Amino acid sequence: MPDKRLIWVGVALLLAMALFLFWGLRGKVWFIMELRATKLAALLCVGIAIGTATVLFQTLSHNRIMTPSIMGFDALFLLLQTGLVFALGSVGYAQLPAFGGFVLEAAVMVAAAVALFGWLLKRTRQDLQLMILVGIIIGLMFRALTSFAQRLMDPSEFTMVQGAMFAQFSGVDDGALLASAVVLLGILAWLWPRHAVLDVMALGRAQARGLGVAYDWLQFQILCTIAALVSVSTALVGPLTFLGLLVASLAHSLMRTHRHSLLLPAAALIAALVLVAGQTLFDRVLQLQSTLSVVIEFGGGMLFLVLLARGHIR
Known part of the structure; x- marks a missing residue:
């Protein structure tokens, strides 16, 4: 039977979804519902993906303040965007098909990450902490290149x-959204039967190998x-650096367990709830006077400092 706390989070998410879809619904109802349903699906996909990825990354790194963005995914995304605008110009960039741009950006980021993980894990003898340090340095390099290219642009391109x-x-491409949902469902289907193995991996490499887990190979699979x-x-909507840290911390505080059968769905549901409820507030109450991502980044950054000050590094 599902944990009662998960059920309550699920109920809260359903209520937030209903508010998002039906609050202030008037005029061309079906047209508005179609737009809202597409936006809602994007919020759910992004929330579930980021929440799941962050819990997995913290399990491998054995560190509660680590997020996948520390490996430079956001920096690589911005470098790709800057490179495309710099190479094609503002007019050429605007004419790029949305689905084609999504596939290009996602493919480049996945290929770069898989190549980086495979090469670094071999070079560092499976030392994940050293690999993370190299990832941070590569991310700084990407940001420096991005900043340099942006200084050469004219104001319209910048x-x-x-x-x-x-x-x-807003304006998420239907094809990109469908592709994201397919990838997400496939990953969740592969991941869920392995939640018990993740509990063992959280004990550490030596302990997991002693209990019969093929740690190195499974670690590479989970990193991919x-x-x-x-x-x-990120390719679907853009970077959300601190969302994962925020929802993973909330999931640990709510569930108070190391069992991934509870942590993974809790983080996914909480992330979706934060995005859906937050976007409802900004769309219906604040009338788009600000951006949800800015508030999430600020809140996540403050939480990072609090966790660091309290010594919640592991």
Whole structure:
């Protein structure tokens, strides 16, 4: 039987979804419902992907303040956006098909991450902490290249790049959304039967290997899974750096367990709830006077400092 706390989070998410879809619904009802349903699906996909990826990454790193974005996914996404605008110009960039751009960005990020993980894990003798350090350095390099390219742009081109720096849930391409949902469902189907093995991996490499887990190979598979989740969600709507840290911390505080059969769905549901409820507030109450991603980044950044100050590193 599902945990009561998960049920309550699920009920809250359903209520938030209903508010998002039906609050203030008037005029061309079916047209508005179609737009809202597409936006809602994007919010759910991104929330579930980021929440799941963050819990997995913290399990592998044995660190409660780590998120996949520390490996430079967001920096690579912004570098891709900047490179496309710089190479094609503002007019050429605007004419790019949305689905084609999504596939290109997601494929490049996944390929770069898989190549990085495979190469670094071999070079560092499966030392994940050293691999993370190298990832941070590579992310800084990507940001430096992005900043250099942006300084060479004219103002109109820089404005287009600036729009990609924050997650945008409006105008999501239907084909990209469908592809994201398929990838997400496939990953969740592969991941769920392995939740008990993840509990063992959380004990550490030596202990997991002593209990018969093929730790190194499974670690590489999960890192590739994390790369796919983060790449697809980032390519779909843009970067959300601190959302994962926020929802993973809430999931640990709510469930108070190390069992991934509870942590993974809790993080996914809480992330979806935060995005849906937050977007409802900004759309219906604040009338789009601000951006949800900005508030999430601020709240997540403050939580990071609090966790660091309290010593919640592991």
